[in-house]
Amino acid sequence: MVAGASARQWPFVGRRGELEQIGDALEDEGCAAVLIAGPSGVGKSRLAAEALELFRGRGHAGTHVLASGNASAVPLSALLPILPSDPGTENPRRLFEGAAQLVRDRTAGGGGRLVLVVDDIDLLDVTSLALLAYLLAHSPVFLIATQRTGTSVPDMLEALWRGGRALRLTLERLQRLGVETLLHLALGAPVTAAAAQALWEASVGNLLHLRELVLAACAEGALDGREGAWRLVGRLSATGGVRALVGERLERLSPAERAVLELLALCQPIGLSDLLQVAAEEVLAELERTGLLVVQLNRRRQEVSLAHPLHAEVLRETMPRLTARRLLLAQVERVRAHGARRGGDPLLVASWLLDATGECDPELLIRAAGLAHFGHDMDRTVRLAGAALASGPQVRASLLLGAALGESGRGAEAVACLREAFEAADAAEAGPVAQVLAINLYYGTGDPEGALDCLRRAAARRAPGRAPELAAAQATYLSMSGRTTEAAALLDAELPDGWEAFTAPGGAASAQGAPIGEGAAGSAVTRVHVLRAGARVLLDSGRFTEAAQVAERGFEEHLATHERSTLHHPAGSLLAWVNAELELGDLARAAALVERGQAMALSDGADSLTPWYSWQSGRIALVAGRPATAERHFLEAAAQARAATDPTPDLLAQAGLVLARAARRDVEGVAAPLRRLEELARRLPLRHADIDRARAWALLPAGGAGQARELLLASAGEYGAHGHRAHTVSLLHEALRLGDRGAAATLATAAGAVDGPAAAARAAHARAVLDRDPEALTAAAEAFEGLGAELLAAEALLGAAQLWRDRGGQRAAAAADVRAAALAARCEGALPPELLDWHTTSPLSAREREVSLLVAEGLSSRQIAERLFLSVRTVDNHLQNIYAKLGVANRGELAATVAVPGRATGAEGASR
8 A cells, every 4th residue: 555655646635626716717718827826835736737637638738837946047948838849039029929829729629728837937037927928818828827925926917816817726734634535545544543643743734745754654664554544653753855845945044043943943832022032033023924933822922933843853853962952951041030930831941951961850850740741741741750750769750650651542551650659659649549550451451350459459548538539430440341330339338428419410529629528639630530430320321411411511620620640631531421422312412522532632642542532433423324434433443542552442443343344244344353352352351332232243144143132132131230221222222123023122111211312212113113113113213314323214214114015005115115225325335234125125126216316306307317317208207107106196296205304305396
């Protein structure tokens, strides 16, 4: 994949709108030119080249020329491709007319225009610009010109634009989504969110830089695609072409300008007032004008930073060591001269001293590490805390180091660091260390029993004020292991008025600063822990609405809490909220929360959380009936989990891959993730309904539907015995989907004890199956479709169609069948688990169903014929067959019969 991506031109992504605008301009006889402006590397030349190829395909002649500084020294040299073979330069008028005649000859007979692309038009010599102006006035030339930002627009183009005869497009750098799409297409496989974020940040959307970074990362092995999704396994570096591109720009700087950029590369951001002490204002203004630095307002302070991270890297790597030391120490003295009074000054001073000399006071390092961790700067936290530990054991330093390592996805390293600190901790320190150790044992190494054990040991030491906090952490892991009843009992035992009173609106959790349990120590942190545990227990108990409310409060309190070392990253508190919204059936809300959490994790380097959000994206796509989309997210989650050496999300991602591929009957594709799932499951005592569902679906191709249903029912019974209603309902509904009518009665009862629209739809589905009621099944399908679960809706409609056929209601059966087909067509190749073939059971052929749906949308026979590339007579023949099969008399009755719920219809009275 790498060789192919590097050998060919990269896909054209993110500029389709601009390409359409250029196409519209060409078709406008009043428009003579398009100017594409933008910074170097944003894709101006590529857009112009794509437009040229598009227009050649439409029958227009085309030529592409490149202006340059060297070519401008010889007048007209860049435009030789459009000059006569004997230009006769001694007579300019004859030359210009000869060029115009050549254009007319090339376009004669075709009625088109000569599309002339000129790259870097600002570098053309004066004579060439005069010739272009003449050709635009006297021949069918359409000019597409590119120009770098900051250069002067030629007068002839400015005049065309002012006269309304030219279109000006300004290209901005590609946004993150465009970069992610481009990388996926160029590399031939999904790119993990963390890798896409890193490449986008390093390139700032500059396509030239992006390409060079990718090629260098692939060549050095820093970008790896062996897991089915491309992930970063090493550091991105400005090597090869990137260094040359950046170096070329930096070489043009004056000594004063370079000195400013070197200081910023080491110490950014720097307050504008501080920077003005060492640099002239006109120097800063020029650097800002040329886009090398940016000035941003941070509260009431103006801060200056380099505009491009690659510039900082190249400057740091090329800077002499003694120069860097001098600049860093001078900046330390400037900050100290102001009294180092700002909240973040200890972090800056400690970092600069460490960079300059390799030494710093351990107390200052620990204080700085705490500030870095609160600011989610994981790399700096690891460096500062590690430096503090180099001077001797420090529990606080170990806690910060372990927390940062864990959040960065280095769980095994965090466990090794924290085990020693836990043994050395006193009673007051043991609780916080145990909590961070437990997080990394559970998620980082897949050891839930180890996590529970260290929390119990810490609780036995009865650290002041920590009992409810430690109980909450234990309850979270118990509930996530399927032991919901036990988790609720533990919370009740440790909270004075019970956990439900605590998490209820207006309860103790709402009283910020109120003491809990044995004392006020850490009460804000304790509230977050208890809210998170309460949300988990509510979620697993099937009280999804309450779970969403409590999870939201826990997240908001987490953001407001200043002491976060035992809480992991705030994006982690969003996951329970995502789960609650997904269980409620609000896919849009769940997806929005996933997007928010993923963005937070990526921006703060919390790599341990990124696989969980990719996994949640896959689950949302599965519920929506989009298995191909789900597969992409699950591949990404698995790759990210392996990069973070975190087996837990890897196990769940493998389950998701089995489900996504099984939904599309990809029997061969199921085998590898199923093997990986079982391998991980032997090591991890993790329980989750998705694992049971995956094992059940994997049995179907070999004819093991009965076995699959037994597995699902047995697992549902186990979860039910431990109070985990959410998984119980999910597994019972899965058994029903696989054809177990006996599960319907149990599901109808179980779903009735669970709240939310999704549970209501499942219960309605179960009751309709029990009653063999096709109308009720249709209503359940409409409920599923309203939730966005289109595959479930299609399945329910197929069941309704079969019941109608059993009753002899062919017309109603056909209506349900057509609606099911329309929904299934949007499900990326997913097939109903019953393996029903509606192509053989329906009285309508596939083409007849297609025509019926278009009639329901209000299209005339002529419009349908154009859409399907048929003749009008063929469409009308199909309609007569449809009328006869369904027993309807006209288009209006047909539209009413097959209309898909929620779609507007307008077929009645439609003309031929």
